Amino acid sequence: MNLVALTGAGISKASGIPTFNEMGNLREKLSRSFFQNNPEEFYKILIEMKEKIERAEPNPAHIALAKYNVPIVTWNQL
Secondary structure, three states: OOOOEEEOOHHHHOOOOOOOHHHOOHHHHOOHHHHHHOHHHHHHHHHHHHHHHHHOOOOHHHHHHHHOOOOEEEOOOO
């Protein structure tokens, strides 16, 4: 039997990665139209997100799932 963990954004929040809801209107800013009209701000947002992700460390949930080789799929609901 193969298992997959379907999680919400909270699994990453515990590692210091904010949820999209906590980041205001981020969903609207990660769109083609926003990019076309505001390319500098678009790239600034991506760089900030990348830096937060690079600083993140696995939390106990990640470690427990990794121990059993369970892949994690995180879903940010609208």
